[in-house]
Amino acid sequence: MGLKDERHAVRPFAQQIEGLQADTFQSALLFAPELAICMTIVGLLLVRILAGRRVAGAAVALVGSAVGLGLAIQQCCSTMPRTEIFTGMLVYDELTVFFRIFLLAFSVLFILFTWRSGIPDREDSPDIYTLALGATLGMCLMASANHLLIVFLAVEMASVPSYALAGMLKGRRQSSEAALKFSIYGAGTAGIMLYGISLLSGVLGSAHLPTAAVRLAEELAMSPSGETLAVLSLGGLMVMVGLAFKLSAFPFHFWAPDVFEGAAAEIGGFLSVASKGAALALLVRVALGFGYLPQQPAAMPPGVTVALSSAEPASESPVERSRIAALPAGFAVQTDEKLPAATEKAPGESPLEQHAGADKSHAAAARTVPKTRAERMAALAPARSFMGYLIGFLAAITATFGNLAAYGQTNIKRLLAYSTIAHAGIMMMPVAAAMLLAGESATGTAQAVGAVGFYVVMYLFMNLGAFAIVAFLRNELRSEEIADYAGLIHRAPGVALCFSVILISLLGLPPLSGFVAKVVAFLPLADAGWITLLLIGCVNGFLSLFYYLRVVKVMCMDPAPDDAPPVRFPLLTSVNGWLVLVLTVPLLWFGVLWSGVWDWAVAAARSIL
């Protein structure tokens, strides 16, 4: 004790600072795509001052996000182990890379599409792209969160710009109402989520997810009192409230139809694809973060291991090291004299804690604190099944509700909003299966998480394509009512065909990619033996048949009214048409040759296990 005290007392401050410097620098290298987005945001703000209206905001945003995408793809080629960056606040692994590429590719396509659809006019476009890129940055953080503070910050970073985007059509009554509803629901659920985070991190004594999971395992293994369990499950439910809002899952879905109808179709596309994908990634991070311990503890950024670990006793467990890493780094020196108490004893080993644990639960003295990964994983089983059944239950209600509510819709954006809700439900199902499989088979879990990634990528093409066509048709028809699409097959055959392909893919019929996505999403449920949820998913596929096909029928079979305005939307001789094709052709392509993306998604999922 004395020896260690001495060592900590003389631990060179300069060395620690050097370690942190190296950590920040090395982390920043792995964080390069996000930094490119940050630079683009600054650039967009400067362009307006320096160049006025001569340079289009879309051009700057497009170049910036393309650079970000290039950096992200370049990282994809290097094989780095799972690494905790920025002293454990974020985690860098292949899943991070996967979702980062997804989000940045989406933002490139989104900028191209909004540039053609004309909603951000020359006056507004720097503002709109600033907001959209800011939200994308938050979504990238959501996909790589490793600390509950980042979970909250990332959700807010993604949400707050989205509120402003929803109200972007300034003079419109509906748009301002959509923004008001979105911001109030969003801020309310974020507040509840923060309270849940405070309960969880307070009871577990750490906001760093891997450390919190170990503490949770210890807590559960020592048969905790009813109150502790109540607080933990209440905290978990409250965090789920915030996630359910981002996913537009059942009790918190009200905003989605209103916002999609009130805001421009472009924003609907942004919220339904990017925001949903990032929310699913965050759900995977939080659920697996609390319910699963990776086989290998995460590495430190290259070059940092030496510096930081030399400041710590060599014999400590990896968890303790990561806990130190999770301490707010710049301030660690001020608590220096207190640090030995925290670092020297592994949690649960100290007599004080044993004693207190026994005091708390009266009969727990005989239980031992789990030491190995296997013991801890076994102790976490109740947490996993709690989260798995909760997510599965929400998923079943969300999918069924979304599909049933889509029937009566006459506005295409509202219909797509309910379809988004239904798809969010389907995409949550493999996460639920992953939680049930996590204790048993790593392969099964990897496939379940990979199914989420695969579905999200397929969903990008389907839904962005759908919203792009809705936006381009709005510019031609001045309408977003389904009835006004009557006879579109005669007025603009190419677009009607593409839209039909997209809708049938959303419905999930072979040989389109929507079918493959549904199959890979349902297979883990069979793997986990959760047949009820599987049947609910299949029934939902059947339920969605009618409303998607109704739109196809209106477009292809109903006669066009005589006074219908002409539609100028040639598929092959206009840029808009090519954009639609770029989003539609992959649906046919991945419907047959899906194995490349699937293998990539599963490999990405395997890297977090």
Add this chain to the structure above:
Amino acid sequence: MNILAQPVGVSHFMAVGAVLFVCGAVCMATKRNALGVLMGIELVLNGANVNFVAFGSRYLRDLPERALDLDGQLIALFVIVLAAAEAAVALAIALNYYNNHATIDVDRADELKG
């Protein structure tokens, strides 16, 4: 266990935080004025902040190594900044809504049928 008879510990702070949270939640649910709802949200965030700061203190916990330490206080600081940013955006949106509708009564925001 009567917490009023105990020395001040983390549970007392949690009680204050819980009261703030419940006040905020009730305020969000019952206020018809959008600004009232925003105030409720601020109360909820501050309730969570009280928790974070209390959990961050070593002197309040009966298991000092379970304290969040500076993490708790830093989270509280971040939340204060974020609450300000969020309030700024939400107030701008409320003003925009007022310009279009001449009211900020959330019950009258019913043109879009959620």
